[in-house]
Amino acid sequence: MTTQSSTEPLANQTLERVPADHFGGPVGALALTVVMPVVSFYLWSCVSLHEGSLWLPTSLAELGAMVPAPTWRAAGMLGAWLALHVVLQLVCPGKVVTGALLPNGERLQYKLNGLSSFVVSIALLVGLLATGVLSASSVLAELGALLTLATLGAVALAVWFYVWGRQRGPLERSSGNVVYDFYMGTVLNPRFGLFDLKFFFESHVGMGSWGALAVLMPAAELERTGAISSAMIVVTVCQLLYITDFFVFESNLLSMLDIIYENYGFMLTHAFLVWIPFNFTLQQQYLLAQPSDLPAWAIVGLLALNFAGYVIFRDSNLQKQRFRRDPSQNVWGKPPKVLETKRGTSLLVSGWWGLARHTNYLGDLMMALAWCLACGFGSVVPYFYFIYFAPLLINRERRDHQLCKEKYGDDWDEYCRRVPHRIVPFVY
Secondary structure (H helix, E strand, O other): OEOOOOOOOOOOOOOOOOOOOHHHHHHHHHHHHHHHHHHHHHHHHHHHHOOOOOOOOOOHHHHHHOOOOOOHHHHHHHHHHHHHHHHHHHHOOOEEEEOOOOOOOOOOEEEEOHHHHHHHHHHHHHHHHHOOOOOHHHHHOOHHHHHHHHHHHHHHHHHHHHHHHHHOHHHOOOOOOHHHHHHHOOOOOOEEOOEEHHHHHHHHHHHHHHHHHHHHHHHHHHHHHOOOOHHHHHHHHHHHHHHHHHHHOHHHHHHOHHHHOOOOOHHHHHHHHHHHHHHOOHHHHHHHHOOOOOOHHHHHHHHHHHHHHHHHHHHHHHHHHHHHHOOOOOEOOEOOOEEEOOOOOEEEOOOHHHHOOOHHHHHHHHHHHHHHHOOOOOOOHHHHHHHHHHHHHHHHHHHHHHHHHHHHOHHHHHHHHHOOOOOOOOOO
């Protein structure tokens, strides 16, 4: 793990074309542009139409039912929710910070008010539910229509940002291939002043909508049955902890590849509007269709697994941040072991980052597994999050490895020699 060095922004810097080689190039990008929405609709249909089971369509009618028609009621809900978060982004107080150095040499400023916006929006939602003004069941009855509208919105945003990037000329990284650039994006940070659209949709909309659905699911179960199952409680508590942690440490997002490296194309517009809120709540959607009460030992075990994963995830990330601020600060009570690089930065090779290059990913996976295990073994559908997330983090670690290899050269080879394991200490 590295300390960060700073350089002055490079005015009017032109970025060269990049090869269309991620995710299988243009063919892979086209496939993913189709597959991502299809997977999201299919998973929704498994839970909503087939009691949480995998299924195969046997007629065009069944295939058509997999894509629910949008409704005006759902459009009103989605529009009101997005408008609320735009207002909260503008009016809620927040610290203005400078982001990481971008590929074009710039450092952008961001207003960090995600936590206050999240608390206000969830408090408003809970208030509407508690007073009977809003019914969780009636909102979730529109979940399919909301999924369709969110998918259409993701396509529209991707088109807009593709045109936006093309109009900027060669200032942003792009390949020149229309299909690939539509998926990967042609603009890095579309924004209006401090209102950064990519940051807003990932933080306020993506994570905030996940939190809202995480509240609506147990509320709907309470409306339907008069009680909330223990499995639903476990998943909801664990997910709300994860989401709240994201907003407490919102500034961490500014150093992630999503913000500093990935252009804003369909891959991310769909991820923020659809993939995160709809697919990451599959466990609760499944438990709403198939309620389950867990024995006490299972509750304790799952909470312990989730908490252990959270500690590894959070402490490893905090260790990284403390090292960046003060490379001389003790790690686990001892002076840190560091590798000085020719670039003038330091690589941390002790603590969590001496056990593996991405122990934070291990913690993430432990939490994901706990949420899935709470659903039992009646269906593979609620395990989608872990099944998808593990390869994603493995791929992300590989991409991080390649970027660091290009950045540090032989010094990165030496770091890998000292820290041979990638994610799981002594295993992988």
